[in-house]
Amino acid sequence: MDDSTYCCDAYLEGPEGETLCGQPTMFGVERTAVDMPLHVCPDHLGSILMHADRIAWPPIISWDGPGERPQNALSLEQVRELDDQFFKGRGAR
Numbered sequence: 001m002d003d004s005t006y007c008c009d010a011y012l013e014g015p016e017g018e019t020l021c022g023q024p025t026m027f028g029v030e031r032t033a034v035d036m037p038l039h040v041c042p043d044h045l046g047s048i049l050m051h052a053d054r055i056a057w058p059p060i061i062s063w064d065g066p067g068e069r070p071q072n073a074l075s076l077e078q079v080r081e082l083d084d085q086f087f088k089g090r091g092a093r
């Protein structure tokens with residue numbers, strides 16, 4: 001998705017605010033009984049999880065930013081490979 005497609009749905013003043021953040025969205029957060037996820041910037045991901053209505057738990061978060069995932073994040077395959085390497089190293093001691 002092009003990151004200019006959505007702007008952050010959070011309000012600068014908090015949940016009852018009136019001024020939308022407007023930063024490019026990086027995350028989509030699923031809600032229950034609502035068709036559209038909330039789209040939020042990195043600065044508002046935590047506050048949306050804590051304060052928005054109808055957030056699914058555990059959270060279901062999609063990546064809206066460029067590429068497949070955040071720059072520092074690993075794929076599940078990479079995580080499994082690193083875990084395997086870690087546990088093999090521990091077993092050899």
Ligand SMILES: [Zn+2]
Pocket residue numbers: 008009010021022023040041042043044
């Ligand atoms: Zn924001």
